Amino acid sequence: MYVHIFVASFGKSTPPIMKIEDEIKQPTFKDEYQKAHINLIYTTGWIQLRQAAAFREFDVTLPQYNILRILRGQHPKPATVNLLIERMLDKTSNASRIVDKLVAKNYATRTVCPSNRRAVDIHITEAGLELLHNMESVVSHQNTGLHNLTPEEAAQLSDLLDKIRD
Amino acid sequence: MYVHIFVASFGKSTPPIMKIEDEIKQPTFKDEYQKAHINLIYTTGWIQLRQAAAFREFDVTLPQYNILRILRGQHPKPATVNLLIERMLDKTSNASRIVDKLVAKNYATRTVCPSNRRAVDIHITEAGLELLHNMESVVSHQNTGLHNLTPEEAAQLSDLLDKIRD
DNA sequence: TACAAATATATGTACATACATTTAATGTTG
DNA sequence: CAACATTAAATGTATGTACATATATTTGTA
Helix, strand or coil: CHHHHHHHHCCCCCCCCCCHHHHCCCCCCCCHHHHHHHHHHHHHHHHHHHHHHHHHCCCCCHHHHHHHHHHHHHCCCCECHHHHHHHCCCCCCCHHHHHHHHHHCCCEEEEECCCCCCCEEEEECHHHHHHHHHHHHHHHHCCCCHHHCCHHHHHHHHHHHHHHCC | CHHHHHHHHCCCCCCCCCCHHHHCCCCCCCCHHHHHHHHHHHHHHHHHHHHHHHHHCCCCCHHHHHHHHHHHHHCCCCECHHHHHHHCCCCCCCHHHHHHHHHHCCCEEEEECCCCCCCEEEEECHHHHHHHHHHHHHHHHCCCCHHHCCHHHHHHHHHHHHHHCC
């Protein structure tokens, strides 16, 4: 339900490809750089809104989900806040407070690390593992639009993005 | 100063291109789709942090700057909140409260629209115009990484992104 | 004209981002 | 070993996002 509202607000897809200049009402751009820049930000927002909508029925946000996946990757070993930050896409976000939310929902536990009492050991719980399992089918079938590309095009996209950060 | 900390946290660029699998410590991906997906989110975050850092010295955030530019585009005609939402990249964000901040900083004024008292007329102030003018050189010289691409590659990137949203 | 629907904006809430600062524990070194 | 630096995490603050809901005004219509 939310999904449809959102997608509509981003401009509904119609048979011919919706170019960025049609999506936002800006007919021209200074150059291809400005156009690609705006398109990047717009398209990434578009993808993230769809993802967040898919997660809403599970009452988990995208950052919470991402941290749960890292915790599962470590399981049964513990993670620390530092390890989470290292592995997170957005390294400036606040892992500590996202873990708070997961602990409150009983998807993770937090205990003082015995060998280094400054650090905390964070474990995913059975409930957390079960949640990820239940989300699996929804998440894998969620169409983030990437599959509109061929594998070759996806690889090309990655190469272009790597160049940007060079 | 902030810039350097940030850029370093995202992985400092070194002569050979830093691929996404090196940036976040994940050696392999399920497929090219997952890789491109993560790369998109990571790279867009990378770009936006650089932009935000460049704006910080002017004490304006990215959304505030974007709205100021729309206001200048309308000047001397007024904008309404609705018009701002239409033109904004992130259409679900809260234009009303961003305008609050601009009014508080004296970069914009807000008056009840005489012909439709539900709406508000929002104008950029002289101080707002001057701010944009002062930011111009910094913003245009800020390297968002897009210029690491050729114009052809930038156009190719836009095409791939358009396909994703199709 | 009264009353419902639509419109334009504002406000409330939970969550997250982007920092700076604080607290506690551990390492280092003179 | 005491003093200082470093490290790990938590907390504080301002901002913004993503909604749901509220308020005021205008429009449409029975």
